[in-house]
Amino acid sequence: MRLNNYSKHYRYTGHFIMNLLNRYKEVREKSQKMVEPLVAEDFMLQPAFFASPPKWNLGHTSWFFEEMILKHFYKNYKVFHSLFGFIFNSYYNSFGDRVGRDQRGDLSRPTVEEVFQYRRYVDKHMIELLGSGNIDPDMKTILDIGINHEQQHQELFFTDLKYAFSLNPLEPAYGENAFCADAEDQAPAMIRMDEGIYGIGFEGEGFCYDNEMGRHKVFLHPYEISNKLVTNGEFIEFMNDGGYRKFEFWHDDALAWLTENKIDKPLYWRKTDDGWEQFTLAGWQAVKPADILTHITYYEAFAFAQWKGMRLPTEFEWEAAAGEFEWGRRWEWTESAYLPYPGYKKPEGAVGEYNGKFMVNQKVLRGASVVTSEGHSRKTYRNFFHPNLGWQFNGIRLAR
């Protein structure tokens, strides 16, 4: 892995550097705190290939710091365990073979306690290194990535656990907080945006990912974008109108997905004699019509928009208008495919695998969700998923 070019690709400033040690500690403690309500058995759960066991998430984020920083910048660093690289590598082909993504739940060892020991070992060395004052510029960049990376896995922790708990007939709850998003108060309105050339992509100081870089111009035709997200109640109307069965609102690939998986309602919803209920991190709860809809796939978001006679915004339209509406409680599907910005060049080495290799077959989401760490997202942040996945806290904002 060549490291010397990172500083070109990831931007940071004095303000961030000074706080690195504190930010490191904070994010690491949060991961530890998040798993406190769990029992040892919960740490093993992997109910689908796209979800990871909590234990793996904890090990993987520590491995990232060990592999990317300690092995390079901590003199004579001795790895905690020679096989943890194999076990906790997620998808970095640069590091060779790894445990299959769908087999992470098959490993009972290392135990949770051993993973905690691993975390403490990595933290001890990281804090020592950061406290030494001898900080390489490249290392700072990677550290920033590592911190953001761990925040992403904190988000995944919540969404994966929710998915796993939803399948358990005992209906376990993570806690009191259902992580629902209450109704938005503002009166519904369409925000009008003028045609013109807009600047898109990250600029200024602070951290951003490589996929946001390459500030560039995009010409936008006049458009309108809603100041509110779609609510549960609006989606129930769509269902009551037979939306799931009207082929004309759906993509061809979506129809195949509907049929194969017998989809006729959102993930986590069930109909009872008392009406619609949804599974939450606080257990099953009634669906409140005024609350913001979530756990929607792109396929469903698109069909809903068609039914409304509207459409999803592009990621450029979203970014250009993001100052005009509130966002941050839902990842919002856009019509844009996840593609490189003009001039995008993926960094060399392992960090180059972070974003670039996913730039096909996926859709861009913008915003942030109720389980995103504070400060992790920004207007230019680009999230991405395959169009059939809805286990994230995804929502819909309409445009036309």
Add this chain to the structure above:
Amino acid sequence: MRLNNYSKHYRYTGHFIMNLLNRYKEVREKSQKMVEPLVAEDFMLQPAFFASPPKWNLGHTSWFFEEMILKHFYKNYKVFHSLFGFIFNSYYNSFGDRVGRDQRGDLSRPTVEEVFQYRRYVDKHMIELLGSGNIDPDMKTILDIGINHEQQHQELFFTDLKYAFSLNPLEPAYGENAFCADAEDQAPAMIRMDEGIYGIGFEGEGFCYDNEMGRHKVFLHPYEISNKLVTNGEFIEFMNDGGYRKFEFWHDDALAWLTENKIDKPLYWRKTDDGWEQFTLAGWQAVKPADILTHITYYEAFAFAQWKGMRLPTEFEWEAAAGEFEWGRRWEWTESAYLPYPGYKKPEGAVGEYNGKFMVNQKVLRGASVVTSEGHSRKTYRNFFHPNLGWQFNGIRLAR
């Protein structure tokens, strides 16, 4: 099916109207002529779900005219056979149930001769209708679509037959013409394009599809695009350099595709003691290094571009520069996902299923190929396929 809005969506002019009858006859005769070298057994071939038997293609294109024109505009029209709608409907959900796409090869009846009778019956009525002078404006639009539609199936006839013949150990040939594209003579050069706002999409007179409409502005940053297509020889270099095994050039989804299908060379290629050979419509032939490469998937095109340190053009870059280079022998992969243009609104009814419902998970190709009917394509024409398909005559043009 409501027909009254078509004329808003599809554009045509007097010049085209006058020639409609001649163009109708011409395209219908060409379909008939194309299949002359076949034996009855060949008409049944469906070697993969994405390929259709020649017999089905012949029936389907006739059904299109019967269903879309004769049933609406020919007074008291009596359908040739009440079940042919079920058998020869391709994917139009508006018309209800249909034979599964992968079961078209399971039907020995109607026979080839009966399909020819069907064609003659449809032609007789169409010619009568067109000759009557009583031509509804909507009908003219649909007729234009029908003619273009049949041209598309003529192209598919060649690509599907090539695929089927390639699997036969007897190595049958369709004829003398290998439909290879000879070397391009011009000296290789990169065409420089300035930054600025470009107009994209169809304008002017003549036929175009709904997906080209909505002429709009796109801001392009400065870029360069090659005046030549990638050759067989260049791709052999990529292979010799281990290109298929170097993960860093490939998308994550592409790596899964490579592994699952054990791909390590282009479709139709095989290595013999005498070097690389490729299957053609004239049988197996030596691969000539200077000839233009073809039958490449998007995944391969992308990886090749990465290896070259370049990239594929976007469809907008391609269209803006299309006057500067020769095109027409290969469908050229672009980096663009197949998405609606700003303001795109799919036509109501069955014609609305032509393009809109495929606008997810596919990539745009521009140009035309050696088996495209003359005059069928144009600078603004948008073809599209899933990124793992290579049985069309696809090629690569690089940009940076």
Add this chain to the structure above:
Amino acid sequence: MRLNNYSKHYRYTGHFIMNLLNRYKEVREKSQKMVEPLVAEDFMLQPAFFASPPKWNLGHTSWFFEEMILKHFYKNYKVFHSLFGFIFNSYYNSFGDRVGRDQRGDLSRPTVEEVFQYRRYVDKHMIELLGSGNIDPDMKTILDIGINHEQQHQELFFTDLKYAFSLNPLEPAYGENAFCADAEDQAPAMIRMDEGIYGIGFEGEGFCYDNEMGRHKVFLHPYEISNKLVTNGEFIEFMNDGGYRKFEFWHDDALAWLTENKIDKPLYWRKTDDGWEQFTLAGWQAVKPADILTHITYYEAFAFAQWKGMRLPTEFEWEAAAGEFEWGRRWEWTESAYLPYPGYKKPEGAVGEYNGKFMVNQKVLRGASVVTSEGHSRKTYRNFFHPNLGWQFNGIRLAR
């Protein structure tokens, strides 16, 4: 392939030898005659991996004689086409690679006419060889196998064609004969069989397969076996009683099969406003309650017997009692797994692949069916299929 041991494994006598030439001609002509009602397109049909196109059946049976006899016993024989061995080998691993079983329908060439030429070429040489009087004992054995082999493929021709035609919305018919089996006239009765040692397996003169050889003793406890086969009407009662939904009558593997394939009625049956109909070689016809039930899988046969409070006979019980009832219109499922008889030793070489390698996971059927060639079967004949297949003319005889 070593041939010299065949005569030990397959038995024949003077009576059969004398008639070999006539029998050869007769069976070959019958194959030719059977396909007369077909159009060229029908010869390509392969609607499921377990069915073969009529064209392939015709080629395969000729290849058997060419490969097993002409190449060994006809001096300086020149094969008709060097690739036909590859194309028309069914499953004989001894002869190396072959076209995949599910790809036989993907080959339009050789054409039907070329396959007829192949048949004539093989026949010419075979008749010459047989007429020469110079007949090797081993050759006679193989010839007998070849004749029986072709009779088996004649049976498959009917069952495979029926399966293919049943999927065609045009409901084609092979001819006037529905090949249904009319009601059996005799009064229903249970035939009582005493306990004791019975001789099982072929003895005496005439042809038999290797799997029938090894005449041996089996001790049978007292049992009763029905003198009649189960009728359509009886099976309708089973269905009306919810038989397909009562888990207690079904094997565990059968329940998985029912669920996965959504089975709730026999193959070829459909319910109309006028009651049950079944697809036949003469088209769709009303199900007559008194007629003999057919196209039943072992799973269904077993469940039906459970529901009746009875069971299927073992193949030994069937053989011991076969003189006491009429048989020959249905292949009858037995409870016996297809296993080697004591002392079974498969012949060396290709002929050894005929039976032995299928002796796992399959069930024995006894009898013969309405499409079996006259004289092909006998009391000791052992047919075998996987328990989930019902496209043969299978039926049920009960025991207790």
Add this chain to the structure above:
Amino acid sequence: MRLNNYSKHYRYTGHFIMNLLNRYKEVREKSQKMVEPLVAEDFMLQPAFFASPPKWNLGHTSWFFEEMILKHFYKNYKVFHSLFGFIFNSYYNSFGDRVGRDQRGDLSRPTVEEVFQYRRYVDKHMIELLGSGNIDPDMKTILDIGINHEQQHQELFFTDLKYAFSLNPLEPAYGENAFCADAEDQAPAMIRMDEGIYGIGFEGEGFCYDNEMGRHKVFLHPYEISNKLVTNGEFIEFMNDGGYRKFEFWHDDALAWLTENKIDKPLYWRKTDDGWEQFTLAGWQAVKPADILTHITYYEAFAFAQWKGMRLPTEFEWEAAAGEFEWGRRWEWTESAYLPYPGYKKPEGAVGEYNGKFMVNQKVLRGASVVTSEGHSRKTYRNFFHPNLGWQFNGIRLAR
């Protein structure tokens, strides 16, 4: 569930009745003791659909006593948890819906500790009931089944855990005991058995399963059976001779299995520079040539026997000769399909699902293995598995 007929189907005597309470306690304590070396995470492991998590095994065996005994014979019994029946039902259709077999590993709750509480609750009531002296004859029968049932799951605990640990790159060990079977000392010899009528099936006193009942006569022809099991060394010879690649030794279904799963060595074996190693419950160890071979599928056992010019014994041959050789360290594959004995009638109700519904597509194994509870097996005991499974301690005894 009707219980009143059990005593007809399962046999027991005074000797067993007196000891029931002690035997109950003993088997329950053993289950508890067996899991002591595990950490909580290990209890979640389900690496394949056919393996169950240790936690599930513990819950399921308790549920059996609760469902089959306490709910019927303990007056006013209150179930521990209303959903545990749903969670811990294995495959008894009589009790309605249940957690899918492959989803047992997806449930982190109930926790291991809660399952232990469940066990203690069930034990408390069972001991009270058994101590009361008021013992219904039917209950005794079911209790005997329950005890044997728990012994079967103790065996599965070891085999499933071994399978799960074998996939972990950390190579965890359960303990010091590798559960290998040392070399057999006796000189190799073939035991000759005379032809004649043999009595097969259980007789006398003590417990047996329904599938062993129906003592009946079987005529056996003269045969020989080995006094020793096949060793690792003999199987290595088979491999060195290319046994896995010689089609003539394998069934047709076996060849498909070999190809699809790329099998070329026994489960748990790997080749290192130092020779063959196998995974054991004590970690990876060198394969000792003189030790008894194990973890062999039926497909492999059959191919090996073919290669040796011998065959596997039938289950009848095995039982008739079982007094003449030592057995008990390997489950031994037989050539017999798992079928009902003459006169077999499955018990009514849930107990009837224990054996009968598996009597298709499986092969009989005889004997016992190193992880079978002492006294659990007997000469007439019939174990059964699908022919492609080798995760039990299966071995090979040859016959001819």
